Amino acid sequence: MRKLKFFLLGLIPGLLLVAFILNKKGASCSGYLPNSRVIAETLSKEFVYEPTFSASLKNLKLSEEFLRDSILTKGAIDFTRSQAQKKPCPSYLLQYPEENPRLEITYIKCKEEAVFKSIKSVR
Secondary structure (H helix, E strand, C coil), X not given: CHXXXXXXXXXXXXXXXXXHHHHHHCCCCHHHCHXXXXXHHHHCCEEEECHHHHHHHHHCCCCHHHHHHHXXXXXXXXXCCCECCCCCCCEEEXXXXXXXXXXXXXXXXXXXXXXXXXXXXXX
């Protein structure tokens, strides 16, 4: 029991110190998950919209800025319905928002560009 107390006495301040240092540097561990990596890669590409996607975007009264700033950053990739291993350009299905999705976006992520195929309302 005494060893456990000494262990916790060192562990808790050590964790707080590491968390404080990492927070100051702006580091986070959230970027290592597959969902975060795919979205970050998508945001770094040039966006190309197919005509049907642009028309659907207008029908839903959504802007391209809202797509980039909110839908992509707060959405979640459905890996079971995506083709993430497809060569040369994987295909993804993104649901927005993550909880109780209202929109589904299908897009292809190539080396230089992200081609947005379709957007539809789930409800």
